[in-house]
Amino acid sequence: MGNTALLLSGDVDFMIKGLFSYNFFGNEVWITTTHVCTLIVMLILIGFAVCANRAIKKANVDEAPSPFLNIVELLVDFLDGVINSTMGKNASKFVNYICTLFLFIFLSNISGILGLRPPTADYGVTFPLGVITFCLITYNKFKYQKVSGVIKGLCDPWVFWIPINLIGDFAVPISLSLRLYANVLSGTVMMALYYGLLPIFVKIGIPAFLHIYFDLFSGAIQTYVFCMLTMTYVSDAIGSE
Amino acid sequence: MNISGEDFIRGCSAIGAGLALIAGIGPGVGQGIAAGHAAAAVGRNPGAKSDVTSTMLLGQAVAETTGLYGLLVAMLLMFVKPLLK
Numbered sequence: 001m002g003n004t005a006l007l008l009s010g011d012v013d014f015m016i017k018g019l020f021s022y023n024f025f026g027n028e029v030w031i032t033t034t035h036v037c038t039l040i041v042m043l044i045l046i047g048f049a050v051c052a053n054r055a056i057k058k059a060n061v062d063e064a065p066s067p068f069l070n071i072v073e074l075l076v077d078f079l080d081g082v083i084n085s086t087m088g089k090n091a092s093k094f095v096n097y098i099c100t101l102f103l104f105i106f107l108s109n110i111s112g113i114l115g116l117r118p119p120t121a122d123y124g125v126t127f128p129l130g131v132i133t134f135c136l137i138t139y140n141k142f143k144y145q146k147v148s149g150v151i152k153g154l155c156d157p158w159v160f161w162i163p164i165n166l167i168g169d170f171a172v173p174i175s176l177s178l179r180l181y182a183n184v185l186s187g188t189v190m191m192a193l194y195y196g197l198l199p200i201f202v203k204i205g206i207p208a209f210l211h212i213y214f215d216l217f218s219g220a221i222q223t224y225v226f227c228m229l230t231m232t233y234v235s236d237a238i239g240s241e
Numbered sequence: 242m243n244i245s246g247e248d249f250i251r252g253c254s255a256i257g258a259g260l261a262l263i264a265g266i267g268p269g270v271g272q273g274i275a276a277g278h279a280a281a282a283v284g285r286n287p288g289a290k291s292d293v294t295s296t297m298l299l300g301q302a303v304a305e306t307t308g309l310y311g312l313l314v315a316m317l318l319m320f321v322k323p324l325l326k
Binding site: 228 | 313
């Protein structure tokens with residue numbers, strides 16, 4: 001009994017695999033599935049960007065836009081609306097970054113449908129995203145609130161609250177990145193368990209619904225949440241003036 | 242039956258992983274409360290449905306985080322096995 005369980009768990013496969021290693025200044029560094037999947041996602045994004053650019057340049061005011069151009073306009077409209085409603089008059093400075101973030105995370109999250117291992121199911125991908133957000137927050141805090149404002153915010157109720165406020169500041173990127181990572185990882189693990197442990201006749205048709213929930217729905221929600229929280233924190237740091 | 246030390250640690254890790262997932266109760270209750278209040282809000286003001294829905298989803302995703310920490314601990318215990326090294 002115990003042996004069969006162990007054997008079955010050998011089929012469950014959601015780990016990051018190293019493809020080949022190389023020597024980087026004396027350290028052994030691995031090229032993993034995450035790198036390859038990130039590259040594929042980036043290639044898709046670049047192809048999409050080139051196609052969209054061509055379609056926009058060829059667009060004619062007198063005729064109806066092509067279906068592809070319609071989709072691009074829909075996307076830009078949606079992102080503009082979300083960013084404008086959250087950041088108000090500061091939106092124009094951050095719209096490029098947030099849109100890039102949104103597209104990359106969204107495509108990464110749903111790439112489980114394309115048969116890739118989602119790049120965001122690797123903490124090495126989500127943590128840098130969190131760190132970028134943290135840098136944005138800190139930079140804007142110092143830029144708009146000046147040093148005095150930052151110090152005043154640190155000792156908010158009282159001077160002895162400084163450590164707690166500092167922990168609160170540093171918890172932001174960690175909780176942001178862990179949220180995204182754990183959500184995508186849980187979807188990946190669920191799909192791996194489903195494909196690895198169940199008999200063959202339930203793997204026909206039914207996984208489609210699981211993919212819709214775990215990859216599409218959960219991925220879209222988490223993308224939205226990550227971008228939303230980034231925007232909220234940054235506009236918090238900018239303050240109302 | 243003989244149980245080696247390694248097997249014992251493995252079994253205890255599995256029990257610990259199961260216990261860690263008790264953390265899922267809290268977010269479940271919290272998300273339910275959020276969804277209930279959102280439903281009430283939409284009932285009172287159907288025009289604000291899209292705003293209420295997006296706010297609810299954002300709040301639920303944030304509330305979910307604690308449960309996900311529990312899940313992460315369980316995954317670490319099950320698959321990385323930090324206690325065996």
